Amino acid sequence: MPGAGLEVAGLEVDYGSVRVLHGIDLAVEPGSFVALLGSSGCGKTTLLRAVSGFVPVSAGRVTVNGRDITAAPPDKRGMAMVFQSYALWPHMTTAQNIGYGLKLRGIARDAIKRRVEEILAMLELEGFGPRMVTQLSGGQRQRVALGRALAINPDILLLDEPLSNLDARIREDVRHEIKALQQGLGITAIHVTHDREEAMVMADRIVVMDQGRVAQHGTPEEVYNRPVSAFVAGFMGAGNTIRLSARPTEAGLAIVPGPNNTGATIAARALGPGVSPRHDGPVVAHFRSEAAELADPETVGDGTLVLSGRVEQASYPGGHYRYAVSVGDRKVIVDAAERLAVGAAVGVRLRAEALHLFPDSEQQGRLP
Amino acid sequence: MPKHEELLRAPVKESRILPLCLVAPALLTVLVLFVYPLCYSLVTAFVDKGGQPTLGNFYRAFEFYSVDIGFTVVIVTLSTFAVGVLAIAIGGYLTLGECAPAVALLRWVYRWPLFIPFVVAAQCMRTFLAKNGLMNNSLVSLGLLDPQSTVGFLDWRGIVITFVWKQLPFVALLVSGAMASLDRTTIEAARNLGAGRLRILVEIVVPQVRPTLMVGLILSFVTMMSVLSVPIMVSGESPTMITVDMAFRINNYGDYGAANALGFISYALTGAAAWIYLRRGIAGGGKP
Numbered sequence: 001m002p003g004a005g006l007e008v009a010g011l012e013v014d015y016g017s018v019r020v021l022h023g024i025d026l027a028v029e030p031g032s033f034v035a036l037l038g039s040s041g042c043g044k045t046t047l048l049r050a051v052s053g054f055v056p057v058s059a060g061r062v063t064v065n066g067r068d069i070t071a072a073p074p075d076k077r078g079m080a081m082v083f084q085s086y087a088l089w090p091h092m093t094t095a096q097n098i099g100y101g102l103k104l105r106g107i108a109r110d111a112i113k114r115r116v117e118e119i120l121a122m123l124e125l126e127g128f129g130p131r132m133v134t135q136l137s138g139g140q141r142q143r144v145a146l147g148r149a150l151a152i153n154p155d156i157l158l159l160d161e162p163l164s165n166l167d168a169r170i171r172e173d174v175r176h177e178i179k180a181l182q183q184g185l186g187i188t189a190i191h192v193t194h195d196r197e198e199a200m201v202m203a204d205r206i207v208v209m210d211q212g213r214v215a216q217h218g219t220p221e222e223v224y225n226r227p228v229s230a231f232v233a234g235f236m237g238a239g240n241t242i243r244l245s246a247r248p249t250e251a252g253l254a255i256v257p258g259p260n261n262t263g264a265t266i267a268a269r270a271l272g273p274g275v276s277p278r279h280d281g282p283v284v285a286h287f288r289s290e291a292a293e294l295a296d297p298e299t300v301g302d303g304t305l306v307l308s309g310r311v312e313q314a315s316y317p318g319g320h321y322r323y324a325v326s327v328g329d330r331k332v333i334v335d336a337a338e339r340l341a342v343g344a345a346v347g348v349r350l351r352a353e354a355l356h357l358f359p360d361s362e363q364q365g366r367l368p
Numbered sequence: 369m370p371k372h373e374e375l376l377r378a379p380v381k382e383s384r385i386l387p388l389c390l391v392a393p394a395l396l397t398v399l400v401l402f403v404y405p406l407c408y409s410l411v412t413a414f415v416d417k418g419g420q421p422t423l424g425n426f427y428r429a430f431e432f433y434s435v436d437i438g439f440t441v442v443i444v445t446l447s448t449f450a451v452g453v454l455a456i457a458i459g460g461y462l463t464l465g466e467c468a469p470a471v472a473l474l475r476w477v478y479r480w481p482l483f484i485p486f487v488v489a490a491q492c493m494r495t496f497l498a499k500n501g502l503m504n505n506s507l508v509s510l511g512l513l514d515p516q517s518t519v520g521f522l523d524w525r526g527i528v529i530t531f532v533w534k535q536l537p538f539v540a541l542l543v544s545g546a547m548a549s550l551d552r553t554t555i556e557a558a559r560n561l562g563a564g565r566l567r568i569l570v571e572i573v574v575p576q577v578r579p580t581l582m583v584g585l586i587l588s589f590v591t592m593m594s595v596l597s598v599p600i601m602v603s604g605e606s607p608t609m610i611t612v613d614m615a616f617r618i619n620n621y622g623d624y625g626a627a628n629a630l631g632f633i634s635y636a637l638t639g640a641a642a643w644i645y646l647r648r649g650i651a652g653g654g655k656p
Contacts, residue, residue, distance in 0.1 A: 083556070
């Protein structure tokens with residue numbers, strides 16, 4: 001059975017006199033997995049809690065399959081939530097925790113027992129039913145919390161940073177388990193996280209949030225490759241920034257040669273949504289460390305942008321070397337296979353598709 | 369003069385006398401004013417006036433006051449139970465209540481009796497619960513009660529009401545504090561699955577604060593067992609509580625033996641309550 005569709009329109013939430021959500025619009029397709037991604041305090045958990053009914057909304061509407069649930073209590077929304085702290089009841093056994101929602105629905109004891117066994121088997125927790133939840137490991141508790149939410153067959157599953165308390169290795173396993181379960185059950189899921197990789201791996205669509213607003217909404221590929229703002233580019237890993245000057249040409253946007261960069265022309269089709277091909281003036285270029293290449297510092301004229309700099313710091317995080325390269329008054333991080341000495345003069349080659357350009361006025365604003 | 373490094377490396381000389389001197393006043397106070405009288409009264413419960421070992425004090429205590437012993441157990445148990453139920457109700461409303469002004473008002477009001485001594489509480493209740501007291505007069509003036517049918521509550525009911533009124537804020541304070549410190553998401557998780565507030569209180573909140581509730585109730589039980597002013601002032605009739613009998617044996621007969629035997633029985637009753645509690649704690653994984 002596919003999950004329900006969710007629509008949020010013009011949602012505003014205030015904490016006292018402070019507005020924390022500013023007119024959020026969001027549509028979630030039935031059966032899809034949506035990640036709300038953003039840094040701490042961006043409003044992603046508040047949005048999830050407003051959707052689940054735990055936070056009153058000041059304005060706007062929340063509908064599920066066209067039914068307005070804006071004023072409905074949390075238990076009348078057909079949603080089940082998995083909390084960051086798991087929120088398991090320590091005085092109950094694993095089976096009692098999972099079966100509690102069914103007990104509240106007046107389901108017969110035998111039916112509850114069968115359903116709990118089914119859920120335990122699905123989560124690979126067979127035999128753990130009689131155990132107190134306080135005797136379980138973090139990963140097991142997380143699965144019990146998930147099982148408790150799934151036991152009642154909710155239309156929509158809400159996940160509030162459910163993996164943040166797990167260690168890195170278990171987190172990767174549980175990520176895939178949750179995704180597989182969601183796809184297997186065809187349930188609609190909304191997942192709050194501040195972990196970019198987690199959102200990319202698990203979600204069909206990502207909603208990047210910033211200061212109580214949706215900064216960008218799209219597939220993982222769209223958000224990663226075509227960020228609409230400097231904030232999204234930075235949040236999605238393009239943390240290196242360099243100031244350049246651009247002017248429009250017939251072939252696209254030309255990067256004007258500067259004291260630390262060669263000239264280059266970026267075709268209009270290769271430009272992202274952040275800057276117009278007719279932009280004339282300063283721009284800020286964002287790029288990822290793995291998208292840059294090290295080149296001969298004297299390289300010029302092959303049409304790609306090359307920054308001239310000097311290696312300031314070198315490290316080996318595994319699989320490649322990581323260099324901090326000073327380019328003028330800025331420092332950029334570049335990954336490369338070859339080993340270079342600290343102090344070496346290098347060129348940093350940036351292909352058109354590696355660059356995310358934005359007008360420099362945005363640079364004056366907020367960068368992540 | 370030793371160098372700075374040498375001073376840093378030098379072992380710190382520990383004085384054993386200073387800590388003892390610091391503890392001594394408190395320790396002496398406890399030993400002289402609590403441990404000695406307690407042991408003395410326990411021992412003299414088993415000794416006659418001639419200093420010979422005897423169980424005669426206990427025979428006398430049970431012969432004259434067995435009804436009062438039972439009365440005391442019933443009154444204190446009933447009061448403890450009522451305090452527990454009402455403390456859960458107050459703590460529950462403070463934790464789960466959704467009407468913010470009502471929650472704020474209750475939070476402000478419920479602690480008042482905490483600062484009133486038992487003897488003042490008993491005097492308040494004498495004027496409040498008497499046949500022509502404040503309660504009945506108010507009900508009559510509101511037209512809710514006929515003046516001819518007023519009934520006084522200055523009997524066992526008055527004792528229970530006074531005990532509950534006086535002890536409720538203490539237990540409610542402990543319980544509401546424990547409820548406030550619970551992981552709020554455990555409540556939200558139950559709400560999310562469809563549990564009503566009463567069900568959340570009974571099935572989710574109370575089991576998690578049970579250790580704190582039990583501590584509060586046992587301390588209240590012990591406190592109520594030892595109160596003399598309330599049974600004397602609120603209910604002058606028989607049966608009465610053990611504390612009144614102890615005062616009577618000493619004041620009227622100088623019978624310290626029987627009074628100490630009654631005291632020993634009080635210790636045994638409160639000790640039994642504490643033992644039941646500790647036993648439950650051990651059975652529950654060693655958490656008191």
